[in-house]
Amino acid sequence: MKVSTDRRLRLAGGIAASMGLAGFLAGGFLVLVLATGAGLPLGESLSDRYIRGVVLFTLEQAALSTLLSVLSAVPLAIALHRARFPGRRAILRLFLLPQALPVLVGALAIVAVWGRNGVVSDALAMAGLARLDVYGLSGILLAHVFFNLPLAARLMVAALDEVPAESWKLAGQLAFSPTTTFRLIEWPAIRQVLPAAASLVFMLCATSFTIVLVLGGGPSATTLEVAIYQSLRYDFDPGRAVVLSLLQIVLTALLVMAANRLGGDAVASFGLGGRTKRYDRTGALLKLADGAVLALGLLFIASPFVAVVIAGLKADLTRLLTEEAVIDAALTSLWVALSAGLVALLLSLPILAAIEALASSERRSGSRLARQSRRALEVTASLVLVVPPVVVGAGWFLGLRQVTSVFAAAPYVVVLTNAAMAVPFVVRILGPALATGHRRSEKLADSLGLAGLSRFQIVDWPAIRRPMGLAYALAVAISLGDLGAVALFGNREFTTLPYLLLQRMGSYRTEDAAGLALLLGLLCLTLITSSESATKLRHGSGR
Amino acid sequence: MSAVPALELIEATIHRPSWTVTADLSVAPGEWLALIGPSGAGKSTLIDMVAGFLPLASGALRIAGQDVTNAPPAERPLSIVFQDDNLFPHLSVFKNVALGLAPNRRVTRSEREAIERGLAAVGLGGKAERLPRELSGGERQRAALARAFLRRRPLLLLDEPFASLGPALRREMLSVLSEVRRGFSDPPLTIVMVTHHPEDAAGHADRVAFIEAGRIGAVGPTSQMLGETAPEAVRRYLGLDDRQDRDLERPERESS
Structure with missing residues (x-):
């Protein structure tokens, strides 16, 4: 095989995979829109007070969540970066965990800590004060801050790690006070990632489904995604579901564009920190303040994890583990997640190979067409960010209804949706590794005429071998913890662990729910942390 | 001494x-x-x-x-000047130099004059309000030197x-x-x-x-350390030995 043939094959594979992905994401909708035709009650719905309220609430809760997460991340990041103490790295690692925790489990944990019968309410009641009500806006905000505060803080710590060592040396040498250090070094560094952090958090909160489903209450605290789900599952109003879905797509598309403009690739920079050496002179008062900020942050992030463990251990775990429904759900979850992970890899690899082939012809000829096609492939890979799982599900739910039994097709739709959800993450993990490998050995491979399988074995495989495990584990964990895709399609024959957990919560079998949450949370955390440390993927500072 | x-x-x-x-x-x-x-x-x-x-x-x-x-x-x-990144990129030359005198407060009028004299002394008069990225590499190092000098350490x-x-x-x-x-x-x-x-x-x-x-x-006086009388290790580092090595080696090889 010639090198040029190899390149053409890679391109063809990537285009096929991305068309498959795009087709799946948009397909259900296309079927639907074609079937409904011009009969969409679009204008009518836009003036509908309920829909307007939902849109407003979606934006309002996302804005407030972003404000709270990002504002509290600033002092936390500064304290984390300034304070030197044993266990600092452990805290930074802990801040990774909320991202690995299934959202449903996190929502449950928030209830356990902050809910009516939670630890905080108990303490308040003992002090003679009113118990907290976690359902509604306040609960949604708490949960969003729990998931996103650590994310924002880590982005900021990474930005502080990027500050050149000379700046910290100068600060020490010129005797900067803490305020001067903040004004001249810390704030400028943090300000650079602020737009990226804020837009990322806003995006995640505006498309949040599970948290709002569990903690939102009634029409006054419903986001677009939950409204789509409710209009199909409870009211069965397809017209409204379509309008809501279109609104959601337009909204997220706008958000993604704004985020790209503001922040670029924020997610890629995740330092574990700790390499920067600082020479500030911190007085006793400042040390105390840092300690207090860190203790509060730690308490806020760690308490839900502790609550999950305590509540879960109270459940009758042996009974749960031998219960037929649980075993069935676990097996279903397992095969769904393993296949979704596999499909995600099978979709991502050809896309990445094509991206690299285009990047290489771009390097050789500076071709604009190559650059635009590469961008198009990259956009397709993260298309699922614009078309959230619930919307994809709604499309296929309504589309398939016309031709077959929705529930017969359920497992396939869920596997494919979960795979599509994982593709952006897989691409993000494998992409940089593959790009580095190609830049290093591409000229050599071309001059040797490496093509086909041997090119894959010698150039591609060594580059992606190590991060591959992490990418697969992450894809599997995303699917294991997902509720968005399965929420519409779950039924008696097709029940995954998160779906079962939601059912048990719905029927007030709180102990069962707590036990299942512990099992599910443990499964996902072990999966991700073990594969991450096995991969030893060090996202270093880029300098 | x-x-x-x-x-x-x-x-x-x-x-x-x-x-x-x-x-x-x-x-x-x-x-x-x-x-x-x-x-x-x-x-x-x-x-x-x-x-x-x-x-x-x-x-x-x-x-x-x-x-x-x-x-x-x-x-x-003491004062120190590094190879790079001596200046904060978002501060003007003047403010960067002022950090040497008053890192945590505003400069007084007499300090302002001293900074201007210091900038003029290193040839940066009139460039006080520039940002580091608007200067050449040499000018940036001059600004760093000006700051070091002003500190009078x-x-x-x-x-x-x-x-x-x-x-x-x-x-x-x-x-x-x-x-x-x-x-x-x-x-x-x-x-x-x-x-x-x-x-x-x-x-x-x-x-x-x-x-x-x-x-x-x-350690030694510059003329001694860098000249013909330099210790052997220094000569090797400076590459002074090359010719003599060859001169010395040739007769040996011929004799063997």
Whole structure:
């Protein structure tokens, strides 16, 4: 095989995979829109007070969540970066965990800590004060801050790690006070990632489904995604579901564009920190303040994890583990997640190979067409960010209804949706590794005429071998913890662990729910942390 | 030279798992000492040691007779100029230089005048309001030097500040340096300068210290250290031995 043939094959594979992905994401909708035709009650719905309220609430809760997460991340990041103490790295690692925790489990944990019968309410009641009500806006905000505060803080710590060592040396040498250090070094560094952090958090909160489903209450605290789900599952109003879905797509598309403009690739920079050496002179008062900020942050992030463990251990775990429904759900979850992970890899690899082939012809000829096609492939890979799982599900739910039994097709739709959800993450993990490998050995491979399988074995495989495990584990964990895709399609024959957990919560079998949450949370955390440390993927500072 | 040394390192040592740097050194007030040696030998580590960025594992460090072994960087009577990133990119040249006098407050009127004089002295008059990115590499280092001079600290550490400049610019910077140095009288300005260019040392330094494998291999007057009488290790580093080696080797080979 010639090198040029190899390149053409890679391109063809990537285009096929991305068309498959795009087709799946948009397909259900296309079927639907074609079937409904011009009969969409679009204008009518836009003036509908309920829909307007939902849109407003979606934006309002996302804005407030972003404000709270990002504002509290600033002092936390500064304290984390300034304070030197044993266990600092452990805290930074802990801040990774909320991202690995299934959202449903996190929502449950928030209830356990902050809910009516939670630890905080108990303490308040003992002090003679009113118990907290976690359902509604306040609960949604708490949960969003729990998931996103650590994310924002880590982005900021990474930005502080990027500050050149000379700046910290100068600060020490010129005797900067803490305020001067903040004004001249810390704030400028943090300000650079602020737009990226804020837009990322806003995006995640505006498309949040599970948290709002569990903690939102009634029409006054419903986001677009939950409204789509409710209009199909409870009211069965397809017209409204379509309008809501279109609104959601337009909204997220706008958000993604704004985020790209503001922040670029924020997610890629995740330092574990700790390499920067600082020479500030911190007085006793400042040390105390840092300690207090860190203790509060730690308490806020760690308490839900502790609550999950305590509540879960109270459940009758042996009974749960031998219960037929649980075993069935676990097996279903397992095969769904393993296949979704596999499909995600099978979709991502050809896309990445094509991206690299285009990047290489771009390097050789500076071709604009190559650059635009590469961008198009990259956009397709993260298309699922614009078309959230619930919307994809709604499309296929309504589309398939016309031709077959929705529930017969359920497992396939869920596997494919979960795979599509994982593709952006897989691409993000494998992409940089593959790009580095190609830049290093591409000229050599071309001059040797490496093509086909041997090119894959010698150039591609060594580059992606190590991060591959992490990418697969992450894809599997995303699917294991997902509720968005399965929420519409779950039924008696097709029940995954998160779906079962939601059912048990719905029927007030709180102990069962707590036990299942512990099992599910443990499964996902072990999966991700073990594969991450096995991969030893060090996202270093880029300098 | 009966005066108290401007800088004294007494078996000052830093350990790391894979290397150790130990230095025993005395620098007289007003002296200009050049540190030369292969990369990775420990020249910059030595500077970091003196500046207080790396705490000593053992030994002692005195500046003008005062023990500063455990003093934090801000409390050591010295200034330092690095190879890069001496200026904060978002502050004007003026503000960057002002940090040397008043890092934590506004400058007074007399300080403002001093800064303007300092900028003029290094040839940056009229460029006070520029941002670092609007300056050339040489101008940025001039600004860093201006800040160091304004602090009037008796000891100046230079960690290869001219390494990224071309030969002509480097010569120019060195003459700016010796010009301003003359303005320091009581106490005189002592300079410790790391350089990769022996010719920088040749024109200006009083003494040269050769650092090799974490130790000061040899110290001596510049003319001796860089000339024909240099110790063997220094000659090897400078590449002075090449011709003589060949001259010496040839007869041996012929005889064998």
